[in-house]
Amino acid sequence: MVFVGLGSNLGDSAAILQAAFVSLDELPDTRLLKASRLYRTPAWGLTSQPDFLNAVAMLDTTLTPQALLAALLRIERDAGRLRRDDGSDRWGPRTLDLDLLLYADQVIEEPGLRVPHPHLHDRAFALLPLVEIAPQVRIPGIGAACDSLARMATDDIQALPYTPPPPTHAAR
Template structure:
């Protein structure tokens, strides 16, 4: 993992978007959650149901998506490195934008911080436009605020035309 890059801070709540549509997408999402639970500096506090959605601006099989809430002592960039390490463990490749993927982990929110660096933008710039992010997020954090914008629930109507199905076990 990213132990050589770990910068510890006071614990902060972060939200991670998880998605996959290659291979056994459901198993990949569940394994990502298990790896987050074992990641140094991360404590998973909540995980949404799994949701199935068609690809947006892409092709391939339907995605399986979820959102996890974590308490972390990692700074935002160290957490991003940890997420990339988990993606790499699943053979994630980035041949082109929005390519189908074995696993995709996005840092959606990091406390109330707004971050704009060459490698990281938080809040995630498209999170309020995507039902596959917004609906699982609202399931586990119905009162969450999008820093610099509004409560997440204010964006529900913007995604109501996107088909999303909660998976049953």
């Protein structure tokens, strides 16, 4: 099981995230198993920007973590995400942000790829949708995601009315 965090705060964020769920399901050797609801969350890091919509996708994939990350970056670019080479826009507004949160129970530390996501256990905007679709999931080196979530405030996060996830491919 692989979990990907989705976020957007520019443009029609709900439509962008729904399209991203479809794009994830269309990746080679990958199937979207579950998609969380969308959550409206205050900006984190650089707070003087519009609220985000966030969600989490559960995937089944045979792509390597590196190949999956490359695919996530392509999906971001296709959605209009521009990244500055110097990283100065790291906390700024974006059309689409896709983060590889968990890749099974692997721990990966290499340039450009850290799994589990190094701040996952500190971010309610990622934990809330993660725990919604995988209540028993564990963060390697940290413990149960639900325990991390229980230690933080979530009253500033609003679940949006439920939108069913897009259908997965019936045949591959």
